Amino acid sequence: xxxxxxxxxxxxxxxxxxxxxxxxxxxxxxxxxxxxxxxxxxxxxxxxxxxxxxxxxxxxxxxxxxxxxxxxxxxxxxxxxxxxxxxxxxxxxxxxxxxxxxxxxxxxxxxxxx
Amino acid sequence: xxxxxxxxxxxxxxxxxxxxxxxxxxxxxxxxxxxxxxxxxxxxxxxxxxxxxxxxxxxxxxxxxxxxxxxxxxxxxxxxxxxxxxxxxxxxxxxxxxxxxxxxxxxxxxxxxxx
Numbered sequence: 606x607x608x609x610x611x612x613x614x615x616x617x618x619x620x621x622x623x624x625x626x627x628x629x630x631x632x633x634x635x636x637x638x639x640x641x642x643x644x645x646x647x648x649x650x651x652x653x654x655x656x657x658x659x660x661x662x663x664x665x666x667x668x669x670x671x672x673x674x675x676x677x678x679x680x681x682x683x684x685x686x687x688x689x690x691x692x693x694x695x696x697x698x699x700x701x702x703x704x705x706x707x708x709x710x711x712x713x714x715x716x717x718x719x
Numbered sequence: 720x721x722x723x724x725x726x727x728x729x730x731x732x733x734x735x736x737x738x739x740x741x742x743x744x745x746x747x748x749x750x751x752x753x754x755x756x757x758x759x760x761x762x763x764x765x766x767x768x769x770x771x772x773x774x775x776x777x778x779x780x781x782x783x784x785x786x787x788x789x790x791x792x793x794x795x796x797x798x799x800x801x802x803x804x805x806x807x808x809x810x811x812x813x814x815x816x817x818x819x820x821x822x823x824x825x826x827x828x829x830x831x832x833x834x
Contacts, residue, residue, distance in 0.1 A: 609762070638821055647723075647809050647824030648763070661821060696762060707753060708822065710762035 607631065609711035611697050617717045623685035626714045630678070630699030636660075637674055638708060639682050640696040648696055654680065655702065687718045721746040721814050725825035732800045733833050740795040740828045742810030750812050752793040753822060754784055757807040766808075769793060780804070800832045 610629040618624050630637050636655050640648035651670065653661040656677035665672070669688070674680040684691055694715050698708040722745045732738045744750060751770055755763040767778025774786045784795045793810060807829050811822035 645826070647811075647826050648822075649824070650821040653821050698763075707765040707768055709765070710755075712760070712762045 609697055609699055609709055611695075611711035611714055613714055614712060615715050615717075617719065618687055620689055620718050621686040623683065624687055624716060625681055625683045626695050626697075626716075628680045628682070628697030628711060630680070630697070631709055633701070634699035634709070635677065635702045636700045637680050638698040638700075639672055639680070640698065642694040642696055642713070644693070651682070651695075684716075687716075689718050692716055692718045721750075721812050721823045723810050723812050723823055723825035725808075725810055725828045727828050728826075729829045729831060731831045731833065734802050735799050738797050738800045738804070738830065738832070740808050740810075740830060742793045742795065742825060743791050744793060744810070744812040745791065746812050746814040748814055750814060752784075752786060753811040753813075754778065754782070754793075754795050755809045755811060755824075757809065757827075763809065766795070800830075802832050802834050805830055805832045 612627050638653050639651040641651050642648040651665045652672045654674040657674045670684055672682045694713040696713045697711045700706050700708045724743045726741055753768045754766040756766055757763050766782050767776050769776050769786045777783045782797050784793055786793050807827050809827050810825045813822050
């Protein structure tokens, strides 16, 4: 089965510019997550979707970050405007809805803000 | 709030020796516990999980982990380390009492296996 796809793999932008990341989860996975992994730290949840509804976005900096999951499949995460501290790897993960099931992660997008 | 602590930034072990990567957690109620491994420039790969039942769980690549409720620990173990096991390991927890399915991760432990 195909894994979680993410693009681009790498992105370099200047501060105050905008950037968007794309994620295609594993087919049939209703739950989709975006995590931010800063160098030297574990991933931190930004937003969780179930189908196309938001379950948890309590840690999403909503003044600059936005995310959507149209039609309950692909998802896009946007940052506008970017700050230096947004430099990180952005990981997308998906899982089935049933309790206790593991999440499957994509390869991530490494963002560098200069 | 739930949290995970991985007290060692790095663990060094010689190939063929047993390895242990430590993890303790804090969560309301009973936990779901996970171990993931991350190789350079790649996403996280699932290794194993504890949901309920036997305290010793076996996972991929010969890894196992022991759940200890009284010590709130979930240490990752392998009887004989391989050089190819060198990677970054993350412990993660999710509480059963919350509707959130997102995981809370530790800060990671780098495992270095020397030939």
